[in-house]
Amino acid sequence: MNVLYFAWVRERIGLPKEKIETNATTVNELIAELRGREERYEAAFADLSALRVAIDQELSDFDSPLEGAQEVAFFPPMTGG
Amino acid sequence: MNVLYFAWVRERIGLPKEKIETNATTVNELIAELRGREERYEAAFADLSALRVAIDQELSDFDSPLEGAQEVAFFPPMTGG
């Protein structure tokens, strides 16, 4: 599964994209797995209220299932316009 | 006093502007005077709810005083934009 990071999430984790082998069945499980990895992931995912997630380029919820997902992206609230 | 007519009021009365000597003290009195003149004025002023009035180029009411007025204009509700 491709996992993408944008804005300060990308900066905090230190890379824009990585391939992750996981058995996580929801976004929350994936986040728990990432937080267990290294301090920089723990820092990026410390406050979920400051994060948004998209599954296959559609905004989703943290309890959404990951079954069949090709691409999961984490980023802060959007500030376009 | 200059009296001006616009849009269908102008067409109904048959002229855009005329000079009128009057002792009318309010717009309503001026209208009563004009209606007494000729059929075409009667036709133009028959339905006051379809008319608007400006005194010296400011939208006004039919019971506004005419004291000191140089220019009175009658026209239908506006349709700009």
Add this chain to the structure above:
Amino acid sequence: MRVTVQEAPFDYGQEAESFANGRHDMGAIVTFAGIVRDVAGGLDVMEIEHYPGMTEKALEKIAAEAVERWSLGDALIIHRYGRMGAGEKIMMVATAARHRKDAFEAAEYLMDYLKSRAPFWKKEHTAQDAGWVAARDEDEAALDRW
């Protein structure tokens, strides 16, 4: 702030561009353009009559009120009179504000007041006949919002 009443066509894109240019303090620009609509497909000419003198005064008052109420960086009104064909631009307004909410509200305010308080009258000419456009009740009602 600029108010222009003219018979000649104006260049909407050019006006929008120069209105929006060189602003470092205003983040939001809104423009509105009104276009001659040929609803029934039979319109030959739209004729717009106005009240020279009062028109400019009324528009300047409306624009000044909008600038003050929303602390606009700038406001623009251009309105034509005379004869024009379907598809031609009748008028435009533009507003510049720090944030989009103010720019949108001020532009709608300009339009609502311009519609019902500036002395313009539209007459539609078709091959068969000609008639004055009636004021719409909802245009008068729109003023209650402000």
Add this chain to the structure above:
Amino acid sequence: MRVTVQEAPFDYGQEAESFANGRHDMGAIVTFAGIVRDVAGGLDVMEIEHYPGMTEKALEKIAAEAVERWSLGDALIIHRYGRMGAGEKIMMVATAARHRKDAFEAAEYLMDYLKSRAPFWKKEHTAQDAGWVAARDEDEAALDRW
């Protein structure tokens, strides 16, 4: 309907003009332009990051929803990414409708959704430092209107 996401500057006046041209059935055109604001006077560069692929999908969905909801004749969204200086245009939207109320509402809808639902992120660079622009609560709250 057109959605464009690009790094290069766009010509706001030209886009507004061609959007408004040749319409005989739509009487109302509204445009919004967003401009890089230098609030504190120290901005060097505004950097906009986006999510290629998702951005286009999100904007197309937002535009299609506006077109349907207000029976628009047309809608346009142009949004830049990359680095730009104060005074540069970041983005624009345009709407064409029969009447002004629909054109205004649809443009505000486009802006409200684009702000909070399209994956763009702004970072302000000054001579001293750089920081991500925080999302404003009122931008999220603006969606409740629709």
